[in-house]
Amino acid sequence: QVQMVQSGGGSVQSGGSLRLSCTRSGYSHHSYCMAWFRQAPGKEREGVATITSDGRTSYADSVKGRFTISQDNAKNTLYLQMNSLKPEDTGIYSCAVDFLSAPFCPPIAQMAETPLPYWGQGTQVTVSS
Numbered sequence: 001q002v003q004m005v006q007s008g009g010g011s012v013q014s015g016g017s018l019r020l021s022c023t024r025s026g027y028s029h030h031s032y033c034m035a036w037f038r039q040a041p042g043k044e045r046e047g048v049a050t051i052t053s054d055g056r057t058s059y060a061d062s063v064k065g066r067f068t069i070s071q072d073n074a075k076n077t078l079y080l081q082m083n084s085l086k087p088e089d090t091g092i093y094s095c096a097v098d099f100l101s102a103p104f105c106p107p108i109a110q111m112a113e114t115p116l117p118y119w120g121q122g123t124q125v126t127v128s129s
Contacts, residue, residue, distance in 0.1 A: 001015070001027065002025070002027050002097070002117075002118040003024070003025045003026050003070060003080075003083040003118075004010055004021070004022055004023070004024055004097065004118055004119060004121075005023050005025070005120065005121070006020065006022050006036065006093075006095055006120040006121055006122065006123045006125070007020070007021045007022075007127045008021050008025075009123035009124055010124075010125070010126070011126040011127075011128065012085055012125075012128075013127070013128055013129075014086055014087055014127055014128065014129050015062040015084060016084060016085050016127070017081070017083045017084075017085065018082045018085065018125060019080065019081050020079065020080040020082070020093055020095070020125075021077055021078070021079055021080065022034075022036075022077065022079075022095030022120050023075065023078075023079075024076040024077070024078070024118075025076065026076075028076065028099075029082060029099035029100075030053060031052075031053050031099065031100045031101060031102050031103045032050050032052070032053045032054075032097055032098060032099045032103065033051075033098050033100060033103070033104060033106075033116075034050065034052075034053075034071065034095065034096070034097045034105075035047055035048075035049065035087065035096050035097075035099070035105065035107035035108065035109060035116065036048040036049045036050075036068075036069060036078075036080045036094070036095055037070065037072055037095075037096060037111065037112070038089075038091040038093045038094070038125070039091050039094075040088070040090060040091035041090070041091070041093050043091075044105040044112065045094075046075070046111075046112050047109070047110075047111025047112055047114075048060050048061060048063055048080070048093070048108075048110060049063065049067055049069035049080060049107045049108070050069070050106075050108060051069045051070070051071055051078070051105070052100060052103035052104060052105050053103040053108060055071075055080055056093060056101040056105070057069050057086070058072045058107070058108045059107060060088040060108050060109075062088075063082075063089075064128045066080050066082065066083050066085075066123055067080060067081065067083070068071050068080070068081040068083075068094065070111045077096055080093070080095075082125070085125075085127045085129045086127060087127045087128065088127075089127050091124075091125060091126055092122045092123065093110050093123055093124075093125050094119055094120050094121075094122040094123075095119070096116035096119045096120070097116065097118045098114075098116045098117055098118070
């Protein structure tokens with residue numbers, strides 16, 4: 001059974017930084033796609049960033065240059081470093097993983113419709129102006 005436990009998040013003023021963590025336990029596999037999603041109030045969930053088991057990353061246009069997705073394989077932990085935060089970054093952020101036969105993530109624009117099977121509990125990020 002796979003568990004994804006998130007930490008981090010909180011409230012910050014515009015221009016500030018936060019780091020989210022997502023630690024995976026239970027079943028593991030050498031090939032996977034991991035992703036961060038967010039859902040703003042009144043909006044649909046969107047993919048923010050993805051990373052494959054071989055380290056390829058992808059970002060939504062809205063966060064490019066500000067957010068960095070990374071992973072520590074020794075700790076089975078996924079990170080999202082968020083800098084230069086804006087009020088429009090406010091939302092619930094969730095991590096997710098899918099184990100695959102080869103390291104691959106769908107295009108970021110398609111991630112919201114991709115049925116990833118394992119999810120973190122979600123964490124609130126609030127950016128005030």
